[in-house]
Amino acid sequence: MLEFDGIRVTRGSFTLSADLSVPTGARVAVIGPSGSGKSTLLSLVGGFLAPDRGRIRVDGEDITALPPGQRPVSMLFQDQNLFPHLTVAQNVGLGLRPDLRLSDPQRARVTQVLEEVGLEGLEARRPANLSGGQQGRVALARVLLRARPVLLLDEPFAALGPALKAEMLALLARIADGTGATVLMVTHDPEDARSFAPQTILVEGGVAHPPVPTGPLLDNPPPGLRAYLG
Amino acid sequence: MAAGLFRLTRAEAGGAIAATGLSALILGTLATVAWAAQGLAGLGPWDWRAVWFTLWQAALSATLSAGLAVPVARALARRRFPGRSALVTLLGAPFILPVIVAIMGLVAVFGRNGAINDVLRFAGLPEISIYGWQGVILAHVFFNLPLSVRLVLQGWQAIPAERFRLAASLGFAPRNVARHLERPMLRAVLPGVWLAVFLVCLTSFTVALALGGGPRATTVELAIYQAFRFDFDLGRAASLGLVQIAICVAAMALARWVAIPAAFGAGLDADHIPAAPGGWHRISDMFVITAAAGFLIWPMAAVTLRGLPQIAVLPPEVWQAAGRSVVMALISALLALTLSLTLALSLARGRMRWIETAGMLPLIASPLVLGTGLFILLRGWFSPQALALPVTVAINAVMALPFGLRALIPAARTLHQDYGRLADSLDLRGWARLRYLTLPRLARPLGFAGGLAAALAMGDLGVITLFASDRPTLPLQLYQLMSSYRMDDASACAVLLMAISFGLFWIFDQGGRLA
Structure with a gap:
């Protein structure tokens, strides 16, 4: 509530x-x-x-x-939900640990949520190299991962x-x-x-x-x- | 409106601490100077002549620089020729060119054995001397004309292309264009340009040290040095320091009424070209550009040609001085960057305006005044020898702060607006925030500001002269070679110093672009 x-x-x-x-x-x-x-x-x-x-x-x-x-709480803003200088995996990984020191199971979790939103294989891309829809999916993957x-x-x-x-x-x-x-x-x-x-x-x-x-x-x-x- | 409504955030606390420390350092030092001065009664007619010279040479330098900048900027604005953009870039170079190197160059061209006097002698005309007030003015124009040209050129290119198109369609002659478009722009831009040059020349030390001196060409900064070094009269040095502070404060008050444009920045390659009249205008523009480029390039070329072959045979103490200077410049730059980043980040949160004021305090404290104050404060504990290098490093870092802040504050504000809430919502704090957000997003302005700070510190010949040092910096070494008329070594040393200064700037700036 x-x-x-x-x-x-x-x-x-x-x-x-x-x-x-x-x-x-x-x-x-x-x-x-x-x-x-x-x-x-x-x-x-x-x-x-x-x-x-x-x-x-x-x-x-x-x-x-x-x-x-x-x-x-997780929040999605109108725009700028991703850091343009970080990779897709980093942007999502921030949801687990802001210092990005991810363990192997955590890394696997990142890959898994990316698959769940239909972005498998795009871990190393930067947001600028994604379509608008894909960028939205990255932000959603992070929301999924944080599960607040x-x-x-x-x-x-x-x-x-x-x-x-x-x-x-x-x-x-x-x-x-x-x-x-x-x-x-x-x-x-x-x-x-x-x-x-x-x-x-x-x-x-x-x-x-x-x-x-x-x-x-x-x-x-x-x-x-x-x-x-x- | 961040979470900090509840409490000070870490960034703000850092900024407040840095600003308080900075204010304590500068105001404490100034207070020491004021206390040691014991009024202005100790100043004699010689000292008041220095005050008068400081004021009128700065006014004349500013008038000449701003005035001469107008035809050069107009020619650059309306002509396109191969090498134009290289020349415009070169106009930014004097900002980080070590003063003492430029003086070497000017002596090589305008000095007794320079090309100009060779020609005069050949023609049977009287020789000119670069030493004295005319040399001081010449050097000031050499430094400030290029920067003034850049500022005025920015003004020209800020006139919308549509205006020039309209003027053309109405059949304006050049004098109509000047009246309706150019003069209003100049009226808006020139006061700021004039004042910027005036302010720089008020605290001129190195130029006066090398080319001036004597009763008719001593600035207040130089008088402080002489009282300190030759008479060891700390009271009089402090009184003069007080006068210098008063001059700076008055000038800053003046500056509140006039917008001073930023001396650097992009946007000098607008794609529209203002109406370019032909005929004799074309010829006069060509002449103006050639003269300005020659004035800028010739002295540098003269030093380089003379010094380059000698670099290999420079004595080892020059290389030691170079190494010492590089280390000092790097420490200075690191200090300046840390301070200005801390201040800019907490300013970006937008609630503590006094921090910005603290960051601009260095503008009222000239290096020699700070040096004198720090010496008086610390002399009970340390010898001048021990103080020389640390004090130089600290003062150079402080002097680079306003430039660093100017580059970083807008960038930090944008960063905060764009990503502050996202970072807060992801709990990105402390070291992780610095590493994954702040440093990557601010790499460019950080590289630029670091490059400026390093180059300025590298080339600075100011406060180090107060403390006779057996461990000279490279600029001091160069000055000593010049003073003992070892001109071949001095030229080589100048080439080395120039190369290192530009190299440091380039490495930092490039590093920021690639990060």
């Missing part, structure tokens, strides 16, 4: 409050107008932003004061074409099911929300609302969301 307990953030004129919880293993879309605080919500969980008030808990454990790398209880997606794959994006989301769903991770995904695209996330958190007017079923919300959106969706 991922809990936002009395969270409040103020930065200048921007405020966001969140008081909600997401059941373990749920796949939840985060949707709302630009600037409403969708990314802020993810940053709070990822540890890139400290709340002014409130606690964040994962499975009962308070993570509010932990630095980003020590949280039970919470997975945050800040509009990943936004730069990919529709077909490729659908393919990535399907792979992502498989990985999330395999690891049993709780997933929060920020998206601008209602179709992504419908296909990927049974539940949706609406962020609007400075408040992150508790998750509700995605279909009904999008079929019958409240006024603010309606204006945004067009």
Whole structure:
């Protein structure tokens, strides 16, 4: 269970409050107008932003004061999910040990997850020598390897074409099911929300609302969301 | 907004420690100088003449450099010829050319036995002397004209091609182009260029030491050296140091109002060519470029031709000095890199602006002032002989800091923006972060900054002169050979010094590119 307990953030004129919880293993879309605080919500969980008030808990454990790398969380950003100067194997291996001193079994694990995402034999390549889809798969391989209880997606794959994006989301769903991770995904695209996330958190007017079923919300959106969706 | 909202991150703590240490070193040294000075009452008319000379020679050098740079930059901007890009690259060379080597070159051309005086004598005209204020100005223009040309050329190439196209379609004559396009650009660029040269010339020491001196060509830096070395009057040296600090602080205050452009950087090969009028403009451009290239290349060629054959027979103490200098330059560069990287990384997190101020402190402390202060501070514990080399290494590292920061801060900011969160989310910290993220991503600016620091330290003839050393650096050895009129050895030594300085820069810079 991922809990936002009395969270409040103020930065200048921007405020966001969140008081909600997401059941373990749920796949939840985060949707709302630009600037409403969708990314802020993810940053709070990822540890890139400290709340002014409130606690964040994962499975009962308070993570509010932990630095980003020590949280039970994996995060995929809009872009720059890979270090361009490191090889595919290194980029994935960082998920196991940041100092890259991998044992033989760990190395074998890296090879194995690369196979699972369909990148066998590409260990020694650099990201620049991969297609956009392959780059996304490398990032997903690392997520698979880290197997953290919470997975945050800040509009990943936004730069990919529709077909490729659908393919990535399907792979992502498989990985999330395999690891049993709780997933929060920020998206601008209602179709992504419908296909990927049974539940949706609406962020609007400075408040992150508790998750509700995605279909009904999008079929019958409240006024603010309606204006945004067009 | 990183996790550091909870606490200082390790990078920030490192930066804060480095900045505090640096501030303590510089401000502590300056405070020592101020304390030892006991006011300005000890300064006589001779000293105030040095202040006056420092100011007007810097102003005249800046005016000549900036003024002469305009026609050269205009010619380079609108003409294309074989060797142009090589010449533009060469214009960056004086930045890392050891001052004492350039002086050798200028003496070889403009000195008593130089080519210019040979011609004058042949024509029955009076000879010119390179010693005195005119020599100081000449050397300053030699160093700063090329850099000014690069800066003004950047300005020219920053004018969008569309403007020149529009001007052409409206049938502008050259004077219309000058009025509507070029003069507004020059008005924006030239004050910064002038001020950059002015600042450099304010702390001129080596040039004044070798070509100046006497009542009419002594800078404050040189006066500090004379008070220290010849009169051993530490109080007066410190008073002069105080004056030098005041001059630097005033100049820096002036600089706050004018944007000083970076003296180095890419982008001198724009693919558009501004309107290039034909006729006599073409001939005058050709003349200007040839004259500027000759002024730059001739002295270097003269030294090289004379010195090259002698290198094989250089006495062993020169080679020892060379080895000593290389080791010192490498230590200096390593120190400068470590400091500037530490400062830049914590600045990139963007919350402690005072760190940047600390990094720019070296700009108000001239090498001789720092040297005097450190000597006063440490003389109770160490002999001047023991102090000479470590103090030189430390001061050269500190002096290279502003350049290192200038190269590293933007790169560190980009690195933090692009990969900071990813690295944080993967718990990439400490040594692993340095090895797998910071060093590979910053290799280029690190190589460039390290090359600058190493070359500047290698060629520096400044604070070492304060401490008569039985273990001279290569530039000091060269100066001693010059002073005893062993000109063949001095020329060979100059070639060696020039080769090592450029070589060090090249190795570092290339290393950064290949990493």
